[in-house]
């Protein structure tokens with residue numbers, strides 16, 4: 001079905017739902033809503049940058065894991081895997097929709113001290129209670145399966161061979177967006193510059209082009225700009241843009257098997273990426289940055305990343321960087337986790353923010369959750385109230401120890 005071109009001007013002056021931001025989270029929500037048989041309202045998605053060039057979505061590493069320490073995050077990712085494995089079927093069986101393949105090599109968390117061992121051991125118990133196949137491995141067991149590691153200083157590993165690895169999340173995004181539009185969701189290229197609130201209700205949003213559009217419900221899916229959007233409605237949100245580096249490299253002597261997504265105690269992580277390898281890390285100092293600050297500090301490769309990866313995998317002494325980029329996390333400074341659900345007083349404002357480094361894998365559960373909140377005024381499948389905005393108001397962190 002041909003889609004009409006996306007313009008700057010909405011067709012209507014009033015919508016049941018306005019979603020601010022049309023990348024991974026906005027499009028997941030748009031598709032889930034438009035596919036929900038119990039919702040027949042109108043949906044407008046306002047996206048300021050139709051190229052998506054600087055979004056977290058375009059600069060992600062697109063991995064999914066079950067190895068979280070909080071049961072809710074485990075269940076969110078379990079739905080993520082279930083959804084991506086049945087993606088075409090979920091989207092209605094259209095033969096044009098691709099299979100979303102999961103490169104299933106698992107995450108390998110490496111612990112170098114007693115505190116890290118305790119975290120991995122306790123987390124493995126939580127995961128096992130939820131049917132996750134994580135195994136704790138001694139250095140000898142790791143060496144037997146993955147002889148390429150140098151395990152000096154490593155006391156324990158935690159590896160889950162199933163339902164973890166790399167997936168093509170950007171195809172999911174693209175198809176969510178296309179299918180949402182086929183279902184009648186309207187996307188416009190414009191920017192929300194004001195949110196107009198009357199007491200305990202959001203009435204409308206103001207677009208950069210000047211139109212004021214009435215909204216039944218507003219969803220804040222604006223990624224690293226989430227706090228800026230919340231502030232337009234008068235709400236404080238502890239979310240800021242933080243830089244994360246990614247390097248893709250080829251190895252002169254490639255490994256003879258997949259490199260699991262290895263979380264090294266140095267703070268660098270690395271994994272197989274087709275015939276190449278991908279690794280990443282935070283900067284030395286990790287302040288909030290400007291929305292347009294994507295400057296790559298090249299010294300970090302020489303001084304931090306390469307020494308760390310060559311120490312852990314000696315074959316990586318001889319490697320060549322073939323690509324590198326910076327992406328912004330929408331970094332939740334309270335607890336590095338999603339903030340989702342309605343504002344407790346202004347209930348027609350829904351947060352979908354602060355995903356830090358694990359929003360891609362959470363996008364199916366988040367889109368489904370938003371659609372349930374709007375259609376039924378509450379969660380129907382997975383209760384995610386623990387991730388609500390109330391904890392921000394009460395300064396009560398959501399406890400998750402497995403943060404990357």
Ligand SMILES: Cc1cc2nc3c(=O)[nH]c(=O)nc-3n(C[C@H](O)[C@H](O)[C@H](O)COP(=O)(O)OP(=O)(O)OC[C@H]3O[C@@H](n4cnc5c(N)ncnc54)[C@H](O)[C@@H]3O)c2cc1C
Pocket residue numbers: 020021022023024025026046047048049052054055056057058059060061062063064190191192193221222223224225229244245246326327328329330352355356357358359360361362
């Ligand atoms: C380097 C890096 C690696 C990552 N790796 C992983 C990973 O391996 N696994 C994982 O699960 N997650 C990962 N993530 C996180 C994941 O990519 C993000 O959580 C996810 O992409 C967030 O999607 P989003 O739609 O919330 O935000 P974004 O993709 O940033 O989209 C927000 C959108 O809102 C628009 N917008 C903002 N303000 C307005 C406005 N006022 N009006 C209109 N439009 C507006 C923006 O233009 C943008 O398109 C990674 C992130 C980075 C940066």
